[in-house]
Amino acid sequence: MAAYRRFRNVVRMGPVKVATYYDGRGRDKHTAACAAPGCGFSTEHDDRSAAELTARTHRCKA
Secondary structure, eight states: OOOOOOOEEEEEETTEEEEEEEOTTSOEEEEEEEOSTTTOOEEEESSHHHHHHHHHHOOOOO
């Protein structure tokens, strides 16, 4: 069963969206996911700067 996540502070950097959410234990987590069709790139980080860095350096293969 997939977890329900409410994303906040969503920013788009090219094709990649960076967002913040609470995990199941109430901690802040940050994710970066590519919105290009067929790409499938996504990462999860403990701090926002790491998620933004991966968003800036992602090179989409799709």
